[in-house]
Amino acid sequence: MAKIKQKKQSSDEWFDAVVTNGLSFLHSSVERLENDAKFAIIDLYTAIELFFKARLMKEHWALILTKPDEANKVKFENGDFQSVYLKQAVNRLEKICGEEFDNAAIENFNALNGHRNQLVHFAHTDFFHGNSSVVIEHWASWYYLHNLLTEQWRPYFESYEDKFQQLQRKVNKNKGYLSAKFEALKCQIEIERKKGNEIEECPSCKLESAVITKTYNWGHDIECLVCDVKKLKLKDIRTEIKCDSCKKSMEYFMLTDEFCPHCSAEITPEYALEQYSYLYEKEDPDCLIQDGCDYIAYCHTCGDKKPSVVYVDGLWVCVFCEDRGWTATHCNHCDSFVTGDVQRVEDFACHRCEDEVRDDILAGFN
Incomplete structure (x- = not known):
C-alpha cells in the first residue's frame, strides 16, 4: 500500500483541515438532498464523524486514533492510522472531556449511520420504493449537528459560525420533501388535536406539526411529527x-x-x-x-x-x-x-x- 505524504502542520492547522473537510461534505449533502438523497445521507454522516473527530482534536490529536497508546506523530501526519468511529468518539468525549449529549441527537446520528452502512456496503430498499423516512432523518441529523456546532461546541467552532449559518440558510430552502410528508400526516396531526394535544410550529422545519409533550413556566418540550426533532422550545418573549x-x-x-x-x-x-x-x-x-x-x-x-x-x-x-x-x-x-x-x-x-x-x-x- 502506497504511503500518503502530507505537509507538516500545527495542531491548529490540522483542526482547520478537518473542519474544512467536514464543511465540504456538509455542502455536498445539502446540495444533493433534493435530487440525490442517497449520496446526501452518505455525505452528511461523513461530516458528522469529521466534526466529532475535530472536537476530539481540540483535546489532543491522539484521541482520534483507535489506539491512542500507540500514537505516532509521523504516522498521524502521513495519514497512516485508524481513526475512531462515532460511538468511540462519543464515549471518549463523555468520559475524557466531560461532555453531555442529547440522547435524541445521538440516537438520530446512529440511525443515520445505519442507513449509510446499508447504502455503502449493501443496498437500501427504501430508496427504491419512494419511502421518504430516511430523508426526513437527514433533516433531523442536520438540525442536531447544527445545534451542537453553534451551541454546545460554539467555543471550539465559533470562527466557522458564518459558514454554518450559510449552510442553514441553504437547508431552509430545501423543504419540498418536508412539505410532502406534512401533507401526508395532516390526518394524524388532526387526530392529535382531537386527543387534546396542542400543536404548534416546529422550530426546525417551520411546519405546524410539533406536539407539545410537557409544559414549563419557561417553555415546553416538543416532538415534531414531520422532522422527528425533539427539543425544549423556550417561551416567546414579546415585550418590545x-x-x-x-x-x-x-x-x-x-x-x-x-x-x-x-x-x-x-x-x-x-x-x-x-x-x-x-x-x-x-x-x-x-x-x-x-x-x-x-x-x-x-x-x-x-x-x-x-x-x-x-x-x-x-x-x-x-x-x-x-x-x-x-x-x-x-x-x-x-x-x-x-x-x-x-x-x-x-x-x-x-x-x-x-x-x-x-x-x-x-x-x-x-
Whole structure:
C-alpha cells in the first residue's frame, strides 16, 4: 500500500483541515438532498464523524486514533492510522472531556449511520420504493449537528459560525420533501388535536406539526411529527423595545439576528439591555440601574461581569445569552442579585462568589 505524504502542520492547522473537510461534505449533502438523497445521507454522516473527530482534536490529536497508546506523530501526519468511529468518539468525549449529549441527537446520528452502512456496503430498499423516512432523518441529523456546532461546541467552532449559518440558510430552502410528508400526516396531526394535544410550529422545519409533550413556566418540550426533532422550545418573549435608528418598535427576543426588522440597523445586546432598563425606570423612577438593583440580575449561565438578566413577560431572561426561567435572588454572601439555583445560592454561594467562599471553607480545615 502506497504511503500518503502530507505537509507538516500545527495542531491548529490540522483542526482547520478537518473542519474544512467536514464543511465540504456538509455542502455536498445539502446540495444533493433534493435530487440525490442517497449520496446526501452518505455525505452528511461523513461530516458528522469529521466534526466529532475535530472536537476530539481540540483535546489532543491522539484521541482520534483507535489506539491512542500507540500514537505516532509521523504516522498521524502521513495519514497512516485508524481513526475512531462515532460511538468511540462519543464515549471518549463523555468520559475524557466531560461532555453531555442529547440522547435524541445521538440516537438520530446512529440511525443515520445505519442507513449509510446499508447504502455503502449493501443496498437500501427504501430508496427504491419512494419511502421518504430516511430523508426526513437527514433533516433531523442536520438540525442536531447544527445545534451542537453553534451551541454546545460554539467555543471550539465559533470562527466557522458564518459558514454554518450559510449552510442553514441553504437547508431552509430545501423543504419540498418536508412539505410532502406534512401533507401526508395532516390526518394524524388532526387526530392529535382531537386527543387534546396542542400543536404548534416546529422550530426546525417551520411546519405546524410539533406536539407539545410537557409544559414549563419557561417553555415546553416538543416532538415534531414531520422532522422527528425533539427539543425544549423556550417561551416567546414579546415585550418590545424601540430601534435607535428608525424609532419603530420590535420584539427583540424574537429576532433571528441582531438587526432591526424595519430598517436593518444593528441591534446589539448591550443596546437592548439599555432599552429594557429604561422600561424599568419608567415603571419605577426611584430604581437605579446599577449593581444590586432588583430589576437587573447577574446571569449564572453566561457569567457576564455586567448584570444582564431582565424580568420580561413573567420570566427572568438574560439579554446576552437569552437563558430564561430561573429565579433571581440576593446572595447572602456577596449580596449580588443573581439567577441560579436558589437553594444553592442560599446554602452555599452564588456564581460570583463561590470560588472565594470555597477557598474560605477549605482554609478553615487547614
